Amino acid sequence: METVLSGIRPTGNLHLGNYYGALVNFIKMQEENNCFFFIADWHSLTTHPDPKMLHENVRNVLSEYLAAGLDPDKATIYLQSDVKEIAELYLLLNMHAYLGELAKTVSFKEKARQNPHNVNAGLLTYPVLQAADILIHKALKVPVGKDQEQHLEMTRNYAKRFNSKYGVDFFPEPTAYNFGSELIKIPGLDGSGKMGKSEGNCIYLHDDAKTIEKKVKKALTDQGPTEPNQVKPDYIENLFTILRVVSKPEVVAYFEEKWNTCGIRYGDLKKQLAEDIIAVTTPIRERIINIRSDNECLRKVITEGAGKARESASKTIKDVREIMGFKAF
Ligand code: TYM
Numbered sequence: 001m002e003t004v005l006s007g008i009r010p011t012g013n014l015h016l017g018n019y020y021g022a023l024v025n026f027i028k029m030q031e032e033n034n035c036f037f038f039i040a041d042w043h044s045l046t047t048h049p050d051p052k053m054l055h056e057n058v059r060n061v062l063s064e065y066l067a068a069g070l071d072p073d074k075a076t077i078y079l080q081s082d083v084k085e086i087a088e089l090y091l092l093l094n095m096h097a098y099l100g101e102l103a104k105t106v107s108f109k110e111k112a113r114q115n116p117h118n119v120n121a122g123l124l125t126y127p128v129l130q131a132a133d134i135l136i137h138k139a140l141k142v143p144v145g146k147d148q149e150q151h152l153e154m155t156r157n158y159a160k161r162f163n164s165k166y167g168v169d170f171f172p173e174p175t176a177y178n179f180g181s182e183l184i185k186i187p188g189l190d191g192s193g194k195m196g197k198s199e200g201n202c203i204y205l206h207d208d209a210k211t212i213e214k215k216v217k218k219a220l221t222d223q224g225p226t227e228p229n230q231v232k233p234d235y236i237e238n239l240f241t242i243l244r245v246v247s248k249p250e251v252v253a254y255f256e257e258k259w260n261t262c263g264i265r266y267g268d269l270k271k272q273l274a275e276d277i278i279a280v281t282t283p284i285r286e287r288i289i290n291i292r293s294d295n296e297c298l299r300k301v302i303t304e305g306a307g308k309a310r311e312s313a314s315k316t317i318k319d320v321r322e323i324m325g326f327k328a329f
Contacts, residue, residue, distance in 0.1 A: 015202035021145025067287035078305035085313035191235035
């Protein structure tokens with residue numbers, strides 16, 4: 001039994017990237033492990049969301065988590081801001097996080113470029129808070145998408161640095177985890193690299209069938225291959241990447257063969273792709289509608305989750321204080 005942890009920022013609804021990057025793997029693990037799944041509401045503040053939307057967004061992702069299959073009887077589901085011990089560990093880890101390495105982080109450079117008027121200290125130290133999220137429960141496995149690989153590498157560095165600085169073997173070194181070994185990146189349908197909330201190219205778990213059909217129909221394509229076994233351009237490879245996660249292997253093989261023999265009809269490919277996405281999302285969408293309006297259930301999940309998460313976090317922070325030399329009078 002291992003400690004597994006994953007999380008998401010409440011900055012919008014859950015999309016296929018979140019589902020296949022983090023949730024599916026986590027859901028499989030909750031059966032047999034000590035699992036924590038949390039909503040990173042402090043992290044979402046780095047981009048200054050509208051205060052009126054914060055609670056709504058938290059409610060949405062919580063409902064969507066539960067609808068997607070997170071089980072509060074098996075996993076501890078909680079809100080980051082309910083566990084103040086994380087903030088304390090963040091402060092303490094910050095003393096060993098250096099400006100040079102933080103400023104080189106890919107996610108920091110990207111956000112700073114997108115938003116040059118809001119390069120705040122929270123953004124710079126985002127990976128330290130993420131390390132605190134993970135280390136506070138001494139998690140070993142962290143199911144996440146490919147975009148989080150660097151943050152996990154930094155978490156390992158902070159764990160190693162703490163252990164070596166204080167001469168202890170206290171924090172384990174967590175790894176980004178996927179059952180299929182390679183971390184996943186679900187691409188956008190617009191030919192861009194990644195499906196993402198800020199990229200505006202998402203298929204959401206709550207999208208209805210018509211919306212999904214429309215979005216898939218609009219995906220970028222071309223005249224089709226002109227030679228057998230041609231290398232696919234990125235925007236076509238993207239459609240196949242999504243097909244590989246939502247469809248049966250024989251369906252993927254069929255379209256690969258059609259591509260390789262220049263017989264592919266994009267209309268057929270898109271129809272199949274939409275159908276298979278809809279088959280995955282429809283039962284989730286139906287559950288979202290019910291759970292979202294069940295305030296009593298959401299309140300119970302988040303209150304019990306906070307209690308369990310704090311119990312685990314307070315043990316770690318007590319030991320950390322002792323290791324670092326804090327003593328009671
Ligand atoms: P966030 O909120 O951007 O995304 C949540 C999870 O979804 C994954 N993901 C994707 N995976 C594959 N393809 C995509 N297109 C795609 N888009 C998103 C992300 O990799 C992530 O697993 N920093 C984190 C939140 C966080 C966290 C943590 C995660 C804070 N503390 C501790 C794990 C452990 C983030 O911004 O994820």
